[in-house]
Each structure stands twice: as C-alpha cells, then as structure tokens.
Amino acid sequence: xxxxxxxxxxxxxxxxxxxxxxxxxxxxxxxxxxxxxxxxxxxxxxxxxxxxxxxxxxxxxxxxxxxxxxxxxxxxxxxxxxxxxxxxxxxxxxxxxxxxxxxxxxxxxxxxxxxxxxxxxxxxxxxxx
Numbered sequence: 001x002x003x004x005x006x007x008x009x010x011x012x013x014x015x016x017x018x019x020x021x022x023x024x025x026x027x028x029x030x031x032x033x034x035x036x037x038x039x040x041x042x043x044x045x046x047x048x049x050x051x052x053x054x055x056x057x058x059x060x061x062x063x064x065x066x067x068x069x070x071x072x073x074x075x076x077x078x079x080x081x082x083x084x085x086x087x088x089x090x091x092x093x094x095x096x097x098x099x100x101x102x103x104x105x106x107x108x109x110x111x112x113x114x115x116x117x118x119x120x121x122x123x124x125x126x127x128x129x
C-alpha cells in the first residue's frame with residue numbers, strides 16, 4: 001500500500017494555486033481530461049499525476065490504463081497535460097505531486113472526474129497547500 005509522501009523542505013508547498021479541470025468527450029466510448037496548474041515556486045524536476053478509479057479518494061492511487069501508463073504518470077517540468085482514454089461511465093480520482101532530486105512533495109488536492117454528462121462541464125478547482 002502506498003503511503004503519503006513526506007513533506008520536504010525545498011518543496012515546502014506545492015503551489016497549486018489553481019488546478020483547472022476541463023472535461024471534453026472525444027468519442028462515445030472514451031474521453032479525455034485536461035489539467036493545468038501553477039508551477040511550483042521551488043526548484044522542480046517535474047510532476048507526477050496519480051490516479052485511480054472509483055469514488056474512494058484516499059490512497060493508494062494505483063490506477064492503470066490511461067495514457068497507456070499506470071499511476072503515476074511522469075509529466076516532466078510542465079504545467080499542463082491531457083489524459084486520454086477515460087471511460088465515460090467511470091469515476092476517477094486524480095492528484096498531483098512535484099518532485100526534484102531531493103524527493104517528492106505531498107499529494108495535491110484530490111480532483112474527482114465523474115461519469116460523463118452532456119454537455120461536458122468545465123470545473124475550476126482552487127487549492128492551496
């Protein structure tokens with residue numbers, strides 16, 4: 001079972017001032033979800049996007065099958081990503097961490113992606129750690 005990452009001094013706060021979620025259906029049998037966030041002010045090598053299916057938002061985030069990768073998805077030092085292949089009938093839980101050569105930050109606020117509804121909503125989530 002994966003445990004929460006310890007809070008590291010040089011990654012004292014993962015600056016996820018805004019963690020935007022845009023849902024957009026791609027096909028009748030799959031959909032994509034796009035994320036954007038504010039860059040971490042601390043030296044950052046990259047970000048990891050963790051995920052899992054179901055309504056339980058607690059760890060472990062051990063999902064499989066999205067972007068042809070299991071959880072976590074290694075993103076590099078970017079502030080946007082699109083995850084592909086979400087089932088339109090499944091609930092997903094997402095969380096983000098920042099990492100560098102000294103370790104990894106705590107998980108960000110959890111973002112739940114609910115089963116697809118039409119038209120697709122835009123959800124803005126404000127979080128501060």
